Amino acid sequence: EAQVTQNPRYLITVTGKKLTVTCSQNMNHEYMSWYRQDPGLGLRQIYYSMNVEVTDKGDVPEGYKVSRKEKRNFPLILESPSPNQTSLYFCASSFLADVSYEQYFGPGTRLTVT
Amino acid sequence: SQQGEEDPQALSIQEGENATMNCSYKTSINNLQWYRQNSGRGLVHLILIRSNEREKHSGRLRVTLDTSKKSSSLLITASRAADTASYFCATFGGGGADGLTFGKGTHLIIQP
Numbered sequence: 001e002a003q004v005t006q007n008p009r010y011l012i013t014v015t016g017k018k019l020t021v022t023c024s025q026n027m028n029h030e031y032m033s034w035y036r037q038d039p040g041l042g043l044r045q046i047y048y049s050m051n052v053e054v055t056d057k058g059d060v061p062e063g064y065k066v067s068r069k070e071k072r073n074f075p076l077i078l079e080s081p082s083p084n085q086t087s088l089y090f091c092a093s094s095f096l097a098d099v100s101y102e103q104y105f106g107p108g109t110r111l112t113v114t
Numbered sequence: 115s116q117q118g119e120e121d122p123q124a125l126s127i128q129e130g131e132n133a134t135m136n137c138s139y140k141t142s143i144n145n146l147q148w149y150r151q152n153s154g155r156g157l158v159h160l161i162l163i164r165s166n167e168r169e170k171h172s173g174r175l176r177v178t179l180d181t182s183k184k185s186s187s188l189l190i191t192a193s194r195a196a197d198t199a200s201y202f203c204a205t206f207g208g209g210g211a212d213g214l215t216f217g218k219g220t221h222l223i224i225q226p
Contacts, residue, residue, distance in 0.1 A: 004156075035216075042202065042218035043157075090156055102147065103214060105156035 002027045004106035006091050012112045013081060021076045021109050023091030030096035032074040033058070033103070034066065036087040043090065049074055050096060081113040119217050120203055126223040133190040135220040137203030138183075144206050146179055147214065148188050151200045160188075160201075193224045 004025045013019055025032065033048040035058075045058030049068040063085055065077040074093075078085060088110050092103040121136045137146070145164045149157040163170045163179045163186065170177045176189040190197055200221045204214040 040218065043216040045215075088154065092157075102159050102162060103157075105149075105158070107156045108154065110154070 002104070004091055004093055004104050006089075006106040006109050008109060009107065010110050012114065014114055015082055016080050019078050019081060019111075021078075021089060021091075021111070023074045023076065023106060024072050025074075025091075025093040025104070026072065027093065027095075027104065028071065029093035029104070030071070031103075032068065032091065032093045034064070034074070034076050035090045035092065036060065036085075037090060037108075038087050046076070046089075081111075083113050085111065086113050087111060120201070120220040122220060123218070124221045124223070126225060127193060129193060129195055129224050129226050131193055133193050133197070133222055133224075135188045135201055135203075135222070137186045137188070137217055139186075139203075139205050139217075140184065141205075143181075146177075146186050147204045147206070148175075148177060148186075149202045149204060149216075151202065151219070153199075157202065190222075193222075195224050195226050198222060198224045 007022045030051045034046040035043040037043050044060045046064050047058055047066040049055045052068055052071050055066050055068055068074055088108050090108050091106040094103045119138050127133055145162055147162045148160045150160055151157045161172045161175050161177050163177045174191045179186045200219040202216050202219045204216045206214055
């Protein structure tokens with residue numbers, strides 16, 4: 001089954017404790033992206049990747065890191081989480097060659113930083 | 115940066131009625147897409163309309179695009195309780211590689 005998976009689905013952590021949210025897709029998509037969703041703000045892009053070893057900042061990259069060592073994986077790293085990073089996070093992927101950029105979304109990771 | 119803005123923010127209708135949501139955007143686009151999100155879950159792609167198209171249908175969905183007004187509408191006909199969700203428009207500019215820009219969404223409630 002074609003899908004985007006994220007882990008963990010729920011995470012409660014404390015300020016400053018490094019964490020990684022994993023994202024994996026099995027559709028051989030070149031393009032992958034991370035979004036955060038906050039009430040009243042909709043979805044905002046954090047980082048995106050056009051292909052392996054190619055990443056770039058989205059609209060709200062501060063406090064986040066990403067890496068793309070393999071085509072299927074695009075982990076989101078919070079080196080020193082803060083309470084303002086409490087949010088619902090989504091990973092998404094799509095084919096780059098398809099100019100429609102129709103994106104497939106993962107189920108989301110709800111992160112709480114205390 | 116945020117581009118699409120949906121209107122209304124929330125909409126409550128009776129089952130069987132039609133639901134219309136609007137989206138306005140600011141810059142030129144390659145295409146505009148609509149997504150649905152059930153509470154707390156991932157977004158699901160509904161329909162895409164390209165900049166050279168004016169109207170598109172998919173089942174009970176009808177999307178229109180007016181590039182001169184930089185606006186789009188999503189019509190859901192004969193609504194069902196299962197249509198209760200948030201609906202987002204997203205624009206793809208085509209000139210860059212940063213993918214889709216989402217609006218803040220319309221929360222649709224279908225009352226049985």
